[in-house]
Amino acid sequence: MPAPTPVFFDCDTGIDDALALGYLLRSPAVDLVGIGTVSGNTDAAQAAINTLDLLAIAGASGIPVAIGSHHHLAQDYHGGAAHVHGDNGIGGLELPRSDRRPDDRTAVQLLLDLSHEYAGALQVVAVGPLTNIALALQADPTLPTRVAGFTVMGGACLSPGNVTPAAEANIYNDPEAAAVAFAAEWDAALVPLDVTMAHTLEEDDQRALAASDDPLAQVLATMLDHYMEFYRPIFGRRTCALHDPLAAVIAAGEIGLTSAPRVPLEVDTTHGPSRGATIADLRGIWRGLGDSSRGGVRIVREVDRPVVRILLDTILG
Ligand code: RIB
Ligand code: CA
Numbered sequence: 001m002p003a004p005t006p007v008f009f010d011c012d013t014g015i016d017d018a019l020a021l022g023y024l025l026r027s028p029a030v031d032l033v034g035i036g037t038v039s040g041n042t043d044a045a046q047a048a049i050n051t052l053d054l055l056a057i058a059g060a061s062g063i064p065v066a067i068g069s070h071h072h073l074a075q076d077y078h079g080g081a082a083h084v085h086g087d088n089g090i091g092g093l094e095l096p097r098s099d100r101r102p103d104d105r106t107a108v109q110l111l112l113d114l115s116h117e118y119a120g121a122l123q124v125v126a127v128g129p130l131t132n133i134a135l136a137l138q139a140d141p142t143l144p145t146r147v148a149g150f151t152v153m154g155g156a157c158l159s160p161g162n163v164t165p166a167a168e169a170n171i172y173n174d175p176e177a178a179a180v181a182f183a184a185e186w187d188a189a190l191v192p193l194d195v196t197m198a199h200t201l202e203e204d205d206q207r208a209l210a211a212s213d214d215p216l217a218q219v220l221a222t223m224l225d226h227y228m229e230f231y232r233p234i235f236g237r238r239t240c241a242l243h244d245p246l247a248a249v250i251a252a253g254e255i256g257l258t259s260a261p262r263v264p265l266e267v268d269t270t271h272g273p274s275r276g277a278t279i280a281d282l283r284g285i286w287r288g289l290g291d292s293s294r295g296g297v298r299i300v301r302e303v304d305r306p307v308v309r310i311l312l313d314t315i316l317g
Contacts, residue, residue, distance in 0.1 A: 004031040005148075005252060006118040008111055010068070011244070012040025012128030012170075013050040015085050015227040019201075020127055020244035021051065022216055022315045025058050029252045032060075033122075034114045036107025038068045039077040040128040040173055042089030045070070046080075047128075048102045050090050056098035058216040065100075068107030068132035072174035074269075081169065084230045091226030095219060107132045112140055119146040125251045126181075127153040127244035129170050134177035137184050144186035153247035154178065155192040155278030157299055167276030168193050171267060175276045179267040182297055189298040190265065191250055192278060196243040199307045203228075203238055212316055220315070246307045256304035261289045264296040 007030050011017040024032045037047035048067045055063060071077050086092040103110055111132065115122055124147055126133055133150075136143055144150075154170035155178075161167040171178045182188060206228065210221035224240065231240045249255045261284070268277040280299045281292060 001028070004029055005123050006031045006033045006121050007123045007125055007251065008034045008036065008114050010036040010038060010107065010111070010124065010126040010128060010132050011047065011051070012038050012042065012089070013047040014041035014089050014128070014244065015091055015223050016240070016242060016244040017041070017127055018050070018054055018090060018223060019220060019242065019311060020248040021054055022058070022220055023245055023248050023311050025060050026314045026317065027252055027254065029254055032063055033118060034110050035063060035065045036068045036110055036132050037065065038107065038128040038132050039070050039072070040080065040170060041085040042080040043070055043077060044068050046089055050088065052098040052100050052102065053095040054216065054219070056100065057095065057219055061100065064103040064110055066103040066105050066107040066110040069135060072129060072131050073134055073176040084227065086226045091223035093219065093223045108136045108139060111136045112143065115143055115146040120148060122147050123251050124150045125248055126150070127170070127247055129174035130177040130181040131174045134180035137180055144184050147186050149251060150186050150188045151191065151247050151251035152181070152188065153191045153196065153243050155190050157192050157194050157278055157280040157282060159192065159194040159197065161277070162193060164273070164276065166274040168278070171278055172276030175267050175269045179269050182265050182267060189250065189260065189300055190278065191247040191300045195300050195302060196246050197241050199242040199246050200235070200239045201242055201308050205308055205312055208312060208316065214316065217315055242307050242311065245311045246303070249307050249310050250300060250303070254310055255307060257300055258304050259289070259302040260298045260300045262291040262296050262298045264292060264294050265299070
């Protein structure tokens with residue numbers, strides 16, 4: 001079996017972030033070497049508390065968790081998404097408090113340090129606003145030369161947005177940071193709503209997590225109640241979209257990409273109705289889309305399996 005891939009996970013924990021964390025902790029393909037938090041679903045400090053508490057429940061004590069940016073590059077953080085993820089980001093669930101503290105470094109410094117320690121091998125997986133990533137690039141523009149891959153959950157290319165008709169939450173919360181992150185020269189993949197909304201976790205799956213004797217699976221099942229209620233009117237049934245887990249599984253290379261052309265991508269940073277839109281040049285779809293000769297960002301449009309099966313098999317073991 002090949003050596004596990006070192007992964008830096010930047011998140012706004014978040015219920016689907018918590019599911020992705022569970023996957024990254026349990027996948028034999030992954031060595032989770034550091035976690036940064038950013039304001040999004042909840043604020044960066046609360047996201048770190050949630051993450052540390054989940055790590056303690058999972059019995060994973062050695063992974064550094066560093067708090068990242070509270071505010072975004074060009075706009076202040078204006079509160080999280082309580083209607084989606086609950087007041088504390090994890091459905092209002094009060095977890096037993098971890099006795100670990102966040103790392104003394106910022107998320108930016110932790111990412112830069114790990115990029116040296118795992119130079120050429122590190123996979124960066126970002127499933128919140130891209131503030132920390134942009135700040136890391138501004139602090140050290142050579143970062144991409146040491147990163148093997150950069151996978152982002154965010155954006156809506158040919159699909160509608162979820163916070164505005166045009167924009168997805170992670171990108172909308174910090175469009176300027178997203179523009180910086182996607183302008184950098186690294187092997188970047190975007191996992192937008194176009195594909196994540198096709199990957200759901202159903203009531204039977206929630207029951208399977210709840211029935212497990214694994215404490216992490218049980219708390220994930222409990223917090224899913226809040227998230228699945230949010231999605232009930234959107235899908236017309238009690239279910240939820242697996243945004244962040246899909247990005248994590250793609251970064252780990254445990255799912256095949258059946259449509260993922262590399263094309264130029266721009267982020268709308270204007271202040272009109274399309275602020276935060278991800279404009280990917282997908283005009284080639286009418287003739288069977290391949291990679292653009294102009295390069296760009298890999299836009300994941302389709303994968304070869306339902307990610308929920310990989311997620312549950314990995315978490316439940
Ligand atoms: O739009 C979905 C994304 O926004 C997910 O990453 C979710 O956790 C929130 O951050
Ligand atoms: Ca997230």
